[in-house]
Amino acid sequence: MMVDWLNYLSLPVTLFGIYAIQAMSLQLILGGAGLLSLGHAAYFAVGAYASGVFTQFVGPALGITSSALLLSGGLLFSFVAAGLAGLVVALPCLRLQGDYLAMATLGFGEIVATIFQNVESLGGTRGFKDVHKLTNPAIIWLGVGLVALLLHRFYRSGFGMAILATRDDEIAARSVGVSTQKAKTLAFVLGSAIAGLSGSFHIHTLQIIAPTEAAFLRSVEIALAVVMGGMYSIRGSILGAFILVSVPEVLRFAPDVIAQNRMLIFALVVIVLMIVNPRGLSDALERVFSRTPARGSSPGSSRSVQS
Amino acid sequence: MLDFLQYVIDGLAIGGLYALIAVGYSMVYGVLQMINFAHGELYMLGAYFVMVLLGAGAPVWFALPAGAVGVGLFAVLMERVAYRPLRGAGRLAPLITAVGLSLFLQYSVQLVFSPNPLSYPFQLSGEIIEFGEDFLVRERDLLIFGVTVVLTLLLEGFVRFTRPGAGIRALAMHPMAARVVGVPINRTVALTFFIGALMACVAGALQGMAVNQIWPYMGVTSGLKAFAAAVLGGIGVLPGALLGGLVLGVSESLLVGYDLSTYKDGAAFLILIAVLLLRPQGLLGRARLVKV
Numbered sequence: 001m002m003v004d005w006l007n008y009l010s011l012p013v014t015l016f017g018i019y020a021i022q023a024m025s026l027q028l029i030l031g032g033a034g035l036l037s038l039g040h041a042a043y044f045a046v047g048a049y050a051s052g053v054f055t056q057f058v059g060p061a062l063g064i065t066s067s068a069l070l071l072s073g074g075l076l077f078s079f080v081a082a083g084l085a086g087l088v089v090a091l092p093c094l095r096l097q098g099d100y101l102a103m104a105t106l107g108f109g110e111i112v113a114t115i116f117q118n119v120e121s122l123g124g125t126r127g128f129k130d131v132h133k134l135t136n137p138a139i140i141w142l143g144v145g146l147v148a149l150l151l152h153r154f155y156r157s158g159f160g161m162a163i164l165a166t167r168d169d170e171i172a173a174r175s176v177g178v179s180t181q182k183a184k185t186l187a188f189v190l191g192s193a194i195a196g197l198s199g200s201f202h203i204h205t206l207q208i209i210a211p212t213e214a215a216f217l218r219s220v221e222i223a224l225a226v227v228m229g230g231m232y233s234i235r236g237s238i239l240g241a242f243i244l245v246s247v248p249e250v251l252r253f254a255p256d257v258i259a260q261n262r263m264l265i266f267a268l269v270v271i272v273l274m275i276v277n278p279r280g281l282s283d284a285l286e287r288v289f290s291r292t293p294a295r296g297s298s299p300g301s302s303r304s305v306q307s
Numbered sequence: 308m309l310d311f312l313q314y315v316i317d318g319l320a321i322g323g324l325y326a327l328i329a330v331g332y333s334m335v336y337g338v339l340q341m342i343n344f345a346h347g348e349l350y351m352l353g354a355y356f357v358m359v360l361l362g363a364g365a366p367v368w369f370a371l372p373a374g375a376v377g378v379g380l381f382a383v384l385m386e387r388v389a390y391r392p393l394r395g396a397g398r399l400a401p402l403i404t405a406v407g408l409s410l411f412l413q414y415s416v417q418l419v420f421s422p423n424p425l426s427y428p429f430q431l432s433g434e435i436i437e438f439g440e441d442f443l444v445r446e447r448d449l450l451i452f453g454v455t456v457v458l459t460l461l462l463e464g465f466v467r468f469t470r471p472g473a474g475i476r477a478l479a480m481h482p483m484a485a486r487v488v489g490v491p492i493n494r495t496v497a498l499t500f501f502i503g504a505l506m507a508c509v510a511g512a513l514q515g516m517a518v519n520q521i522w523p524y525m526g527v528t529s530g531l532k533a534f535a536a537a538v539l540g541g542i543g544v545l546p547g548a549l550l551g552g553l554v555l556g557v558s559e560s561l562l563v564g565y566d567l568s569t570y571k572d573g574a575a576f577l578i579l580i581a582v583l584l585l586r587p588q589g590l591l592g593r594a595r596l597v598k599v
Contacts, residue, residue: 030399036398036399092584093580093583093584095584096583096584096587097587098398099336099340099342099398100538100583100587102342103534103535103538103583104580104583104584106531106576107535107577107579107580107583108580110531110572110573110575110576111573111576111577111580113572113573114569114570114572114573114574115573117569118569118570216527216531217527220344220403220406223399223402223403223406224403224406224407227399227400227402227403228403231399261418263414264411264414264415264418266410267407267408267411267414268407268411270403270404270406270407270410271389271404271407271408274393274400274403274404275389275392275393275404278393278396278400279396279400
């Protein structure tokens with residue numbers, strides 16, 4: 001009985017970890033740098049494909065057989081490839097303001113999906129299948145912890161400060177000597193590269209990646225986790241990923257009428273949560289659990305990134 | 308060369324449908340600076356509403372306008388319940404709500420009707436008309452293109468020459484000043500959603516009548532491409548939506564014609580990004596002044 005439960009839980013817990021990394025990587029771009037990106041799944045998919053290419057083709061050609069080495073190589077490949085993809089988008093597109101950046105990034109996601117659909121040697125529209133399984137929940141949660149720690153430290157470094165300053169007031173930041181364009185590019189590329197890591201974990205857990213996972217729906221799913229959880233903190237992203245995975249999963253055990261329509265109910269939950277807490281759940285929880293007055297009473301305080 | 312012209316002609320009808328959907332994205336963005344990602348679902352709902360009316364035996368001349376008004380009222384309700392509480396809550400909150408809404412509508416339609424494609428009770432004639440020796444045009448393509456142009460012109464006239472139209476323009480130009488001179492903000496926003504939904508419904512119904520198939524997810528891809536069309540032409544500018552739609556439709560038809568159909572979804576967005584980089588305000592848009 002106990003073992004059954006552990007077996008059952010291992011997949012949702014793993015998926016939760018993968019989504020948590022994705023959400024944290026997008027949090028850096030949306031909440032940290034204040035850049036509207038609606039194509040984040042593209043970097044996730046690039047990372048997944050790159051990692052798959054390493055473990056299926058490059059690694060074996062080099063004679064690597066140990067699964068730890070294969071996974072490390074895959075992670076490195078995915079990090080670099082997704083970071084480069086982020087750079088390709090960032091260099092021309094970060095000149096665009098606000099919504100126009102959102103539109104361009106959305107477009108990039110669709111383009112990446114189309115490209116993968118047409119690469120027959122990587123499965124084409126059927127997806128890149130039968131990749132080695134190299135992960136377990138422990139490895140993935142180790143990854144979650146490391147990424148969270150990295151981002152936490154990053155926000156406190158000079159680069160991190162420059163990114164937050166650029167978000168809060170680009171002109172003021174520039175006037176004190178922050179290179180705002182560099183700060184934005186750094187946030188965008190690092191966020192993309194970390195999304196690539198989650199792609200690597202994804203493909204070596206589920207053993208498949210489909211080209212459509214680079215497209216809009218998947219990007220929106222990640223953004224949903226970030227915004228629903230609270231886009232100005234790292235723990236908000238983890239909370240958002242938890243809601244994204246757990247709500248539909250828990251509803252499976254509800255009476256049939258509910259279980260069969262759980263995605264419908266999930267969509268309703270999203271709408272209601274957003275209307276009630278436009279600033280995300282972690283913000284609301286904080287207000288409930290701390291006796292200090294609601295955040296936002298002093299200007300700017302609500303927007304600094306906590307972890 | 309003749310092939311090329313033929314593909315262009317074929318693309319105009321597809322483009323017309325994109326344009327009709329794009330109008331809604333464009334107008335809502337114009338007045339609220341909000342991307343209503345649930346707009347593609349209004350197109351889908353339109354196809355289903357009109358199908359139900361046709362299935363109940365209503366003639367087309369009644370079913371189409373009645374369905375459109377129904378979807379229009381639904382859009383007004385949607386704005387009231389889901390978007391108005393979030394006005395002023397930043398850009399991302401309404402955007403995520405819109406996505407939640409569009410998932411909700413897809414699943415609802417799937418539940419009420421069926422997840423599978425349904426066939427349409429009324430079809431447009433697919434007769435081919437020959438122009439001279441070389442050009443062939445399907446009757447229904449001609450009709451779709453005609454409807455698109457007429458509706459866009461009517462709408463442009465409405466926005467330009469009527470009092471509520473002036474309200475929409477005022478709100479798009481300067482929300483604060485519009486409020487000061489007494490434009491009823493909420494009513495104007497509702498009207499904008501209503502009009503956008505009317506056009507989307509017509510597009511959905513025409514799609515159903517032309518292709519004879521509608522399904523709960525039909526709004527996803529078409530919605531995204533129509534959105535690209537709206538941005539391409541200049542979001543917030545009505546003739547821009549028409550132009551953007553036609554450019555996308557024609558480019559798609561050309562790709563299909565030259566055997567590159569697997570690239571057509573990506574191509575639409577490649578054009579979008581190229582235009583954004585060269586002319587961020589879109590083909591017909593005017594650049595906004597950014598004040599420090």
